[in-house]
Amino acid sequence: MAKATKKQALGRGLSALLKDPENDIRSASDKNADKVVGNIVELDITAIEVNPFQPRSSFNNEALEELASSIRELGVIQPITVRKLDFNKYQLVSGERRYRASKLIGLETIPSYIRIANDQESLEMALVENIQRQDLDPIEIALSYQRLIDEIQLTQEKLSERVGKKRSTITNYMRLLRLDPIIQTGIRDGFMTMGHGRALVNIEKKADQIALYERVIGKNLSVRDTELAVRNYHKERDSTKGIVKSESPTVFTKKASGELGDHLGAKVTISAAESGKGKITIPFHSEEEFQRIKKLIVGE
Structure with a gap:
């Protein structure tokens, strides 16, 4: 208990240091930067803004209420991570659920790890941290991979090293983005699994994808049944008159x-x-x- 009290007091002390205009830390080489950067500091919630690079676009209200109730009883156990923007001004890098839940119950301060990062580094940290979460749906993960490739300009090989996932795993997730948006929404909402989506992505025509998707939902088909349906779809197309055969x-x-x-x-x-x-x-x-x-x- 004594250790916890000492740590909290230290956090408050660092918070006061950051509010002193004479100690406005802008880079890791500034005076007192070693006391702040990478340490846990109690920051005013009003001094923190939401990260515009946050890859997660939806938050479950019920889960947020449960987290808020837990924070009300136990406090914020895992600090959020922020980057310093300006004097006494910060931006979330990770921990938006904790941040939102803390605001929900009216907390004035929140324990925070302070980082100094540019926009690209902030985006990369937010995306990589987001990918490591256990409660993301497959489409959210796929979109995060796509953003890392497009906006950080990583190859799939480099991305594999950065996030600690096999290249084949990354490819399987990103192929889901070739599905019609209606089907992507169905996966995000839990109507079908990633396995179903991986089967349906082998159908190029979006209208045919949706037709089979509706059949999967309506008949509650398993992944194996869906894979069989896709194979039968291709067999039927190959045997239909007027189908243009592949080039020799x-x-x-x-x-x-x-x-x-x-x-x-x-x-x-x-x-x-x-x-x-x-x-x-x-x-x-x-x-x-x-x-x-x-x-x-x-x-x-």
Whole structure:
């Protein structure tokens, strides 16, 4: 108990330090920055603004009320994380549920870890922290991965290292974004699972996706039943008269080798069997040329 009291007193002391204009800390190299950055400080809730980069867009009101009740009884057990914007002005990086619940019950201060980060670092911290949560739905996770790739300009390989997930796992989540928005909403609302979505994404036409989605919901189909329905859908399409058949291996490989060659600035050879299996060969004549081609392929 004595340790807790001492820690709280220290937090209040740091809070007073931050309110002193003569100790306005702007960077990690400023005087007294080591006493504040990375430490737990009791900050005025009114001095904290919501993070505009927050990837989470919806908060369950009932769960928020339960958290508020817990905070009322036990206090904020896990501090939020903020970044310093200006004198006595901060922005949330993570912990928006705790922040909202604390405001809900009228708390004046909240324990906070202080970070100094630019907008890109703040976005990355918010997205990565968000992905690690256990209560996110698959679409929220997929959108967070997409934002890290688009806005932080990470390749899937780098993203895999950053979030500690296999590249195949990331790919499976991001493929869900190819589903019609109606189906994405169904996954977010719990009407069907990620497994169902992974099956439906193999149907390209959005109208057909939705038709099968409605069947999945209406008949309460399992993931296995959904996968079977998708396979049957493709069989029916292949057997329907008037369906344009796939190009022969010779035709599509000749066309693709030219397109790839133009893109990579190198001679590309593609060979394929009737089954569709094949091999792509890209020759290079130096390490420099190899690195150039690699950069074009992986997007680094």
